[in-house]
Amino acid sequence: MYRSDLLSPVGASAGALVHVRDERSRKLGSALYSSASQIAIRLLSSEEITDAALPDLVRRRIGNAANFRRQIAHNTDSCRIIFSEADLLPGLIVDQYNDVVVLQALIQAFDREDLRRPVLDSLTEHFSAASIVERVDPHIRELEQLPPRESQLLRGERSRTIVTLNGVRFHYDALSGQKTGAFLDQRENYAAAARYAHGAALDVFTYQGGFALHLAPVCESVTAIDSSRPALEVAEQNEQLNRAQHRSGEIEWIEANAFDLLKDYAAVGHEYDTIVLDPPAFAKTKRALPTALRGYKELNLRALKMLRPGGILVTCSCSFHVSEAEFLEMLGSAASDAGHVVRILEKRGAAQDHPVLLNVPETAYLKCVIAQVLH
Ligand code: SAH
Numbered sequence: 001m002y003r004s005d006l007l008s009p010v011g012a013s014a015g016a017l018v019h020v021r022d023e024r025s026r027k028l029g030s031a032l033y034s035s036a037s038q039i040a041i042r043l044l045s046s047e048e049i050t051d052a053a054l055p056d057l058v059r060r061r062i063g064n065a066a067n068f069r070r071q072i073a074h075n076t077d078s079c080r081i082i083f084s085e086a087d088l089l090p091g092l093i094v095d096q097y098n099d100v101v102v103l104q105a106l107i108q109a110f111d112r113e114d115l116r117r118p119v120l121d122s123l124t125e126h127f128s129a130a131s132i133v134e135r136v137d138p139h140i141r142e143l144e145q146l147p148p149r150e151s152q153l154l155r156g157e158r159s160r161t162i163v164t165l166n167g168v169r170f171h172y173d174a175l176s177g178q179k180t181g182a183f184l185d186q187r188e189n190y191a192a193a194a195r196y197a198h199g200a201a202l203d204v205f206t207y208q209g210g211f212a213l214h215l216a217p218v219c220e221s222v223t224a225i226d227s228s229r230p231a232l233e234v235a236e237q238n239e240q241l242n243r244a245q246h247r248s249g250e251i252e253w254i255e256a257n258a259f260d261l262l263k264d265y266a267a268v269g270h271e272y273d274t275i276v277l278d279p280p281a282f283a284k285t286k287r288a289l290p291t292a293l294r295g296y297k298e299l300n301l302r303a304l305k306m307l308r309p310g311g312i313l314v315t316c317s318c319s320f321h322v323s324e325a326e327f328l329e330m331l332g333s334a335a336s337d338a339g340h341v342v343r344i345l346e347k348r349g350a351a352q353d354h355p356v357l358l359n360v361p362e363t364a365y366l367k368c369v370i371a372q373v374l375h
Contacts (some may be wrong), residue, residue, distance in 0.1 A: 015108030032109035036145040042090035055118040079353040131156025133174035185350035199273025209235035283319035304338040320365035
């Protein structure tokens with residue numbers, strides 16, 4: 001609930017458990033309060049729970065979240081364990097990277113010592129062999145008006161490990177990299193892309209090689225582009241880990257601005273059989289939507305023009321402000337401008353360990369469309 005939805009000021013301290021009533025004094029349940037965020041209240045339960053019962057509730061929900069992941073995450077040693085609202089633990093994110101568990105507290109409540117303790121204890125109980133690292137986003141702490149804190153190792157000894165997604169291996173370091181490091185939400189999309197990929201492949205916005213390393217075992221050649229040199233250096237180290245399975249020969253890693261490079265490649269007549277587009281979120285706000293859609297269209301149009309008949313386009317958007325319908329409309333318009341007939345093979349979202357909570361559209365941010373150029 002946004003601050004602007006509150007009828008009266010909240011007389012509670014930062015991060016407190018509060019009870020919520022509607023304008024007719026009907027009980028709506030219990031929530032975690034933030035004194036700083038525009039999202040003032042995050043509902044935790046439709047019951048009125050007490051402070052004393054809160055640690056147990058958190059422990060139970062962590063247990064449920066961990067059990068659910070055991071049920072659904074296959075062919076991986078890494079996945080998202082707690083996805084905030086979608087696991088009824090608003091403001092808490094926990095990812096498992098093999099034997100390193102990474103937690104992020106996004107709201108004041110999960111910065112409270114008396115809540116951090118049950119969180120850490122239950123993570124230790126469910127992932128007894130793992131180290132636990134807290135990753136801090138300084139910007140979020142500032143927004144929540146929390147004192148600065150460094151990312152740090154909380155339990156165990158290691159922050160670095162090797163993770164295996166769909167049989168493909170990646171270096172992971174919890175104390176460096178963007179987001180929490182690897183892009184776990186794309187895990188199932190990597191495997192899906194590899195089912196259709198063939199021939200000459202181009203992975204645009206490769207980061208540390210997520211798609212490229214899944215394409216290399218099935219494609220004849222793979223070129224991967226990113227503007228970040230440090231990301232490409234990790235990508236090359238990841239390539240070394242997987243070399244033996246690669247059919248493509250060496251992956252060509254190119255540091256460049258994707259927009260410029262695609263333009264140049266199209267101008268000199270480069271052609272591909274598989275292209276992946278996985279750009280950063282172009283629409284960070286609702287207002288940025290029209291500009292974002294133009295950016296997506298430019299990329300998709302250039303990619304479609306370079307695909308041979310039968311070619312596969314794997315195109316993603318992680319902007320939650322761009323709906324699936326808007327994304328498909330953009331793609332349709334790019335296909336007609338390119339003069340191609342294109343069919344959709346799969347409409348996908350984030351991996352199953354990132355469940356979507358009905359009525360919280362922010363949890364359905366990732367779109368991944370796999371399409372084929374017929375002619
Ligand atoms: N496909 C990746 C995730 C991509 S995240 C994976 O599966 O892991 C987006 C990436 O786009 C980042 O690595 C960022 O460095 C890169 N990037 C952002 N703007 C760019 C631009 N204009 N040209 C090329 N790369 C860009």
